Amino acid sequence: MALDPFLDGGPADDAPLEPLACGRDAATAWDRAEAGTVPDEHERGCPHCTAVRADAAGLNSLVHRMAAEDIEPPPSVMERVMGAVMSELRPHDLLLLESPHGTNRLGRPAAAAVLRGVVDRMDGLRARSCRIEQVPDRFDADVAITVTARFGVDLASVTARVRQMVIAAGEQALGVPVRRVDISVVDIWGDG
C-alpha cells in the first residue's frame, strides 16, 4: 500500500488496517493461516484470502527456522553484568553484632540469604522473602519470612520447625539473637 512507509515508520504504521477487498480482516486472515486453521468456505473461493494464505505459507517455514536458530550470548555478557552489579553494591545495609571487643557488622542481604538457605534445605519448603529488622538500640532481631510449600506438607508442624530453625541459625550461624519469627505461607506448589 502506497501509504505504508517501508523505512520511516511513523503514524502510518499505526493507521487502521484496511480490510481485504472481500471485506475480511487482513490480520485475522493471516493469523488463521499461520495457525494452520483449515480454510473456511469463503477462504477457499476468495482470491484475496487465498493470496494472504499463500504469503503466510511462503514466509512460514523460513520464519520458523529463524525462530528456532539456537543463538546463545557469549559468557562474557553475564561476567560483565555481574562484575558491574558487584561493584555497585553498597555495603551500607548492615546488621550490628554484639561482641565484647567492639561491634561487628554483617550485611543484611547475606544474613537473609543464610536464613533462606535454612528453609530451602527443608523438604517441601522454599523461602521467598526474608526481612530482618533489628530491635532499635539492641542486637536482637525480628524476622519476617515468607515461604512457599509443596502441596500436602503439614503446614502447622512445618512452620513450627521453620521458626525453630530460623532462631537456631540466627543465633548460631549469624550471632543475631532472634526475638520473633513471623512466617507467611504465600504459595503452594505441586510436584509436577
Added chain:
Amino acid sequence: MQGYAEPAPVSAAVPPGPNLDDLTLVVRAQEGDVRAFETLARRHQAALYRLAVRVMGDHAEAEDALQEALLDAWRRIDRFRGDSAFSTWMYRVVTNRCLAMLRKRRPLPVEDVEDGRPAPDSPERSAEAGASMAALGTALQGLSDDLRICWVLREMKGLGYTEIAEITGASEDAVRGRIHRARTRLAEVMRAWR
C-alpha cells in the same frame, strides 16, 4: 579504635537452584540477593539475547543491549510489581534498551538499505536455505523499528497481541496493524525467493 569487621561473607546459603520459580528469585533479588538475580538473569539471558539480535540485526550490538538491559533490570528490580510475568517485564526492558540504541544510531541512507535487499537475480545465484534466511534478516532490518519489534515479539517469541501491547506501550490495535504490515512487507520481499 574499636575494630569492626568487614561484613562477613557467609557461605552457608544454598545457591539459589534452578528449581526456584521466577517470583521467588525476584523477591530475593529485590531484597538485595545478588545470587538470586544472577540465577534469574542466566535463566532468561538466551531468550532476551535472541530478541535483541533480531531487533538490532547485529550480534555485537545485541550483546551491548542485553548487558545494559540486565543492569537496568538489577537497578530497577524494585519496580517489578508482579502484575505480569517476569519474562514480559524483561522483554520490555530489553526492547527499551534496543530502541534507545537504535535512536542513537546514525540513520542508514536509504540506498544502503535498498542495497541490502536481495537483488532480483539472487535467487538464481544461490538457492541455499542460508541465503534466504539472510535475505529475510536483511528485509527485517529494512522495516521501521516499531514494525520490526512487534513482528519479532510475535513471530520469534510467539507472544500474543495483548502481551506485545503491554511490552511496547502501543494499543492492541496498533500492534495488530504493525505486525500485519511487517508480515506483508516481508512477504513482498521474500516472494522473489519462493
